[in-house]
Amino acid sequence: MYFIGYDIGSSSIKAALLNADTGKVMASAISPSKEMAMQVLHAGWAEQDPETWWNEIINATKLLKQQYAFDPASVKGIGIAYQMHGLVCVDKNQEVLRPAIIWCDSRAVETGRTALNILGEKYCLSHLLNSPGNFTASKLRWVQEHEPHVYERIHKVMLPGDFIGMKLTGQACTTISGLSEGTFWDFTEQTPATALLEYYNISPALLSAIVPTFGDQGFVTAAAAEVLGLAAGTPVTYRAGDQPNNAFSLNVLQPGEAATTAGTSGVVYAVSDQHSYDAQSRVNTFVHVNNDTDKQTIRNGVLMCLNxxxxxxxxxxxxxxxxxxxxxxxxxxxxxxxxxxxxxxxxxxxxxxxxxxxxxxxxxxxxxxxxxxxxxxxxxxxxxxxxxxxxxxxxxxxxxxxxxxxxxxxxxxxxxxxxxxxxxxxxxxxxxLYNTDGAQGAARGAAVGAGYYTLNAAFHGMECLSxxxxxxxxxxxxxxxxxxxxxxxxxxxxxxxxxxxx
Incomplete structure (x- = not known):
């Protein structure tokens, strides 16, 4: 039994094929061989075409199949990890309306600062655990103010991983963790951030439907299956931003545990059982993958990022x-x-x-x-x-x-x-140091979401190298x-x- 994990980065797309019975990765791939370009139209801006991510998903899947022959029907779930804080806008036909504004784009900094001043630090820090800053909600407000011809055509907004999930399943959905990374989530009310949305004049209808981080998030369509060489009906069973996913891939799930990564950006990510925040929002708090609202088990990720x-x-x-x-x-x-x-x-x-x-x-x-x-x-x-x-x-x-x-x-x-x-x-x-990466973590997350692994059993086959x-x-x-x-x-x-x- 196999699970596939995809990691949508800003430099490349990584894919991993996990044998869930042994816990071993049978094949891994990176596409393209050279780093994907960022479009920089103005100083401080950074954009990418979401369709490029999808094309590289197709290429990476082909590379997996070249490395290791597997029956598509034996793949029982797909997991998605993705670059955080990006903004993808699609119309009613699920067509991309503009290039994605990605994580390191700075154009909405002043938008977020103004929101912080108007809404007040007390609200933003106690409800969002962050300043609206340069996160996805502020980027969407920037589009509304500067590209109204684009904004008026938006049917759904989503994060990069949500876009790939939509391409796989035809469904626009997201997670609570994803909403929190965009400052769309109210930690106090445990609902989308109504006050921020109202201030930005953003309709909640633009947000994608909420699905669990682990669990059924839709099924691969016939059209997607044909271009990927996978089986139609394969479930997508996990998605998370790259840093919560990196922590998950390293079995960092409990308070006091910490993960780090040093790719294009560098991150240290520590798990907390508190709704804590930095008064200056220099580091940020988001919902972690194993947060359980129903059981009132708080698991947040405190994240510091060096771009x-x-x-x-x-x-x-x-x-x-x-x-x-x-x-x-x-x-x-x-x-x-x-x-x-x-x-x-x-x-x-x-x-x-x-x-x-x-x-x-x-x-x-x-x-x-x-x-x-x-x-x-x-x-x-x-x-x-x-x-x-x-x-x-x-x-x-x-x-x-x-x-x-x-x-x-x-x-x-x-x-x-x-x-x-x-x-x-x-x-x-x-x-x-462990023999794992984001794509492997996404594959293990897919196995948990499909019910094949429990969280405690998801890491067999992973080794500490040094x-x-x-x-x-x-x-x-x-x-x-x-x-x-x-x-x-x-x-x-x-x-x-x-x-x-x-």
Missing amino acids: GTGIANSWLKSVTGDLTYPEMNDLAATAPIGSAGLQVFPFGNGAERILGNMRVGATVNQLDFNLHSREHMLRAVQEGIVFGLNYGMDIMAEMGPAIHRVRAGKANMFLSPLFREAFANTANVVIE VIEPAAALQEQYRNAYGHWLYSLKQRLSLGELADIS
């Missing part, structure tokens, strides 16, 4: 030109801890929540032409990413217990030994380097050198 993570390292790779990622890691490791004073602030991928939704751009500090080489720059970028993540973790610690152990898939930036060392010693945490512990000999050096980086950041913020350029 400029893998994308910063990828940019550096593109300008160095002739190096592979392993070669970059090896060269970076030859530079000393602290990069001989060279500092990188990797804030070059849209508005950064941990900086109060400011879009400040990436900067390099204390560059000395007579001292610093390519090796120092390679290391400074990785350290700057780690220091940015640690800055966010310090904010998280203000909301609750400090994080002492995190789980991560051995992928993306966590493939770098230097990155792992810097992360563990700067944050003083133990890192557990454990990285802080080393006393290194901690002081990394903490000193972080202290200098943090001092420079705060100094530049206080002097207005990192002024908002949005």
Whole structure:
């Protein structure tokens, strides 16, 4: 018996075929082979064509079938993970009306700030657990104000994963977790956020129907089955945003547990049993996948995000030109801890929540032409990413217990030994690395949603590959380097050198 998981990222689409009897992944695929492009029409904007995601789903499914021959009828469920906070608008014929406004697009920052001021911090923080910020609801309001010819044709709005679910099943639906990530959910009333919708003059009818995170969410149509090479009637049984799904894929489900990922963006995600929030909304709280409203079991995910993570390292790779990622890691490791004073602030991928939704751009500090080489720059970028993540973790610690152990898939930036060392010693945490990823997590979620696994039994076959512990000999050096980086950041913020350029 098999389950398929899809992970719709902004760089690529990943797919995994899980043998539920053994808990082993039989095939995995990534499409396209090069990163998908973002459309940047103006500084701070970021859009993608949702139909591109669907086409790459088709290609990734073909790659699965090339790797491992399986009977389509033996696939008993499909799971979907997806890039969070995006906005997809479709008409009554389920045709896309405009490119998706994706997670790192900053155009709606002022829209959200205005809503926060008008509705008041008391309402927004107690009911939404967040500022409306730059999330999906504010992006929809931006479309309403700036593209009324588009807005008037909208039949349903959805998140990227909801769009893929619609392409699979023909049904427009979403989850409570999904609504919360768009600031469409009222945690106090346990309903869609009426006050915010009324203020934005958005009809609740535009929201998709709510389905459970785990469970039947529709069935693959004959048309979708034909292009995918799957069986018509295959149920879609799970969907979640990429960070709740990443946590689920690492069996991070209970209060005090934490997951991290370092792809295009970097995230630390901790599970809480409280409706907690950061007063400045620098980190955010959303509904976790195993929240159970009926049983009044609160499971929320407290999420800090650094937009400029893998994308910063990828940019550096593109300008160095002739190096592979392993070669970059090896060269970076030859530079000393602290990069001989060279500092990188990797804030070059849209508005950064941990900086109060400011879009400040990436900067390099204390560059000395007579001292610093390519090796120092390679290391400074990785350290700057780690220091940015640690800055966010310090904010998280203000909301609750400090994080002492995190789980991560051995992928993306966590493939770098230097990155792992810097992360563990700067944050003083133990890192557990597992043989999993978002697509595999979505496949396991599909098995839970289909009733084949219980939550407790969903992770057999998953292995801890290695454990990285802080080393006393290194901690002081990394903490000193972080202290200098943090001092420079705060100094530049206080002097207005990192002024908002949005």
